[in-house]
Amino acid sequence: MTITVAILGRPNVGKSTLFNRLVGQKLALVDDTPGVTRDRREGEANLFGFSFRVIDTAGLEERFDDSLEGRMRSQTERALEDADMALLVIDARAGLTPLDEHFANWLRRSNRPVALIANKCEGREAETGLAETYALGLGDPVPISAEHGLGMSDLFHTIRSALPEAVDAEALEEGEEGDQAGGPLQLAIVGRPNVGKSTLVNRLLGEDRLLTGPEAGITRDSIAVDWVFEDRPVRLVDTAGLRRKARVTEKIEKLSTADTLRAIRFAQVVVLLLDVDEGLEKQDLTIARMVVDEGRALVIGVNKWDACRDREAALKGIRDRLERSLPQTRGIPLVTLSAKQGQNVDRLMRAVFAAYDVWNRRVATADLNRWLDAVTAAHPPPASAGRRVRLKYMTQAKTRPPTFAIFCSKPQELPTSYLRYLENGLRDAFDLPGTPIRINIRKGDNPYAKTKTKTKTKAKAKKKK
Incomplete structure (x- = not known):
């Protein structure tokens, strides 16, 4: 069985570069000018021995008329209909935009598995944009650099977990090799x-x-x-x-x-x-x-x-x-x-x-949150205006280097010394000697719990009607 994966996103986020990386050839034109891709382009991709069909699409535009942009959007919608899974690509260096949020909502309403791909993550300037992607509610982003081939093993595992029945045992064995197989x-x-x-x-x-x-x-x-x-x-x-x-x-x-x-x-x-x-x-x-x-x-x-x-x-x-x-x-x-x-x-x-x-080490979210409960109990965060800062939830946003996102009540009130305490604790608890560690503090609740709460609220509203 051959599955089909559609690459979608707003203009100029690197969709065609990712397409070329997956098919192993420069089939799609790539340029810094937005809107180079207009038609759907299909190719046979191979990721660590796992073959699948991939579709490159035009940049998503909010146009629904008969204009060129509207016809391009129609082609993109057909690509999604033909696909078993969608990859929503964003530019991590540029950060989250209203257009990214609009199309994330559109994809969430589709009956397709959606993976959030944060492209252009080869440097530090991508860290802020990577942390912002949690607001889309599409789960953990997959940080990659399509131009330099970074993060392809993480992309493989994301597709495997979303469509497990489509990946055979041989591909899994090769995929576990990670970047050794990829380069x-x-x-x-x-x-x-x-x-x-x-x-x-x-x-x-x-x-x-x-x-x-x-x-x-x-x-x-x-x-x-x-x-x-x-x-x-x-x-x-x-x-x-x-x-x-x-x-x-x-x-x-x-x-x-x-x-x-x-x-x-x-x-x-x-x-x-x-x-x-x-x-x-x-x-x-x-x-x-x-x-x-x-x-x-x-x-x-x-x-x-x-x-x-x-x-x-x-x-x-x-x-x-x-x-x-x-x-x-x-x-x-x-x-x-x-x-x-x-x-x-x-x-x-x-x-x-x-x-x-x-x-490259990844720590399970459950282990991180058990550790967070223990370290905050041993050494609570400082109080601000008489109320203690609460650290609510933690997850690992990416590897290379290990980057963690912590959601708390007042991120701006958390001193650098306490972040250093958390960093040293992470290094000791999860055996991360010498490697750079990034901790991004975000305001808000557990994003997954928030999604569940919204679903329950909608269900209750339907019952009342």
């Missing part, structure tokens, strides 16, 4: 100039793939190389060294820096490489904060360990400065190595995959 782990090696980044990449590859030497700044472009470590595909990205912004004056170095920042933005795990003789300097901390702010998993590699004289003092100094300067990511993996001698490079890669697994 290689994106790993960026970053650091200051001349700390041994290219040497490390060459050592991992087992060949002199990249130019190295004693001169600082040899690497200018971010060079991506596909590789396999212990049967797991990896895309290694060697980057140009990052110096302090005030020292970057030449145009080529500015372009190299921008390329490195882009590599960090689209990586999944970032290895920050240090020179053990220089320790953890201010620029290293700046790079580390940049990685954490982008929500990427971070591993710190201490290079040139074979030449270190006082190893105990060097390691202690790095750990102490990390704890003082980056307390918000307590437990960052730290691996000592020698890229030149090949010492501990395998250990570094195992730390990378362990950090990636933590970055």
Whole structure:
């Protein structure tokens, strides 16, 4: 049995980009100009071995006449009639719009399973829009980046749970592989100039793939190389060294820096490489904060360990400065190595995959709410105007990094110190060392309970009539 999935949403949210990603070809035209797609486009999609029919549609417009927009809307309505399931795509960077809300209400009235897809979630600017999507009442959003192929495993599991009878056992086994089946782990090696980044990449590859030497700044472009470590595909990205912004004056170095920042933005795990003789300097901390702010998993590699004289003092100094300067990511993996001698490079890669697994970790909603009850009972939120702030409900909005939504009575009255208390508690209770954690505080009740209450109210009103 072949199922059909329709991709719907307002104009310019990335529907055609997602369609191209699913079918594996650039069949649909993609441009920043809204309204490029006008007709329905169909294709055979394959997601982790699961094949299905997918329909790309024109951007939904509130037009019901014989105009071009009205005829485009009619085509979209027919696509929904032919589909077994609808994917409502929103632009998480732009946030929720009245048009998104209008079409969410329209889809909710249809007799089709609807999944809410938050596109363009590859950077931090998408977090606010992602939190806003709960107002649509369509359940947990699926954060993805159709352009970069992020979140495809979450999309697979969403379709599987909505249409379980349509997915065979073989597809399930392949789907459980997650991003391993969907593509290689994106790993960026970053650091200051001349700390041994290219040497490390060459050592991992087992060949002199990249130019190295004693001169600082040899690497200018971010060079991506596909590789396999212990049967797991990896895309290694060697980057140009990052110096302090005030020292970057030449145009080529500015372009190299921008390329490195882009590599960090689209990586999944970032290895920050240090020179053990220089320790953890201010620029290293700046790079580390940049990685954490982008929500990427971070591993710190201490290079040139074979030449270190006082190893105990060097390691202690790095750990102490990390704890003082980056307390918000307590437990960052730290691996000592020698890229030149090949010492501990395998250990570094195992730390990378362990950090990636933590970055992808999902916690059950029931477990989160039991934990929330326990921590608020042990340390209640502060009172505001004589009334205590109530934390009502909690859920995990997305992974990569683990992002949680908490619904409370007065979100603006919850101090940063209490959020830090919750973050540290989450890190300890659910084994989330080192990875960035996001907590979004929302005003309101449990959104699912609210939906149930509305349904009951409507039922009572019908009975009275």
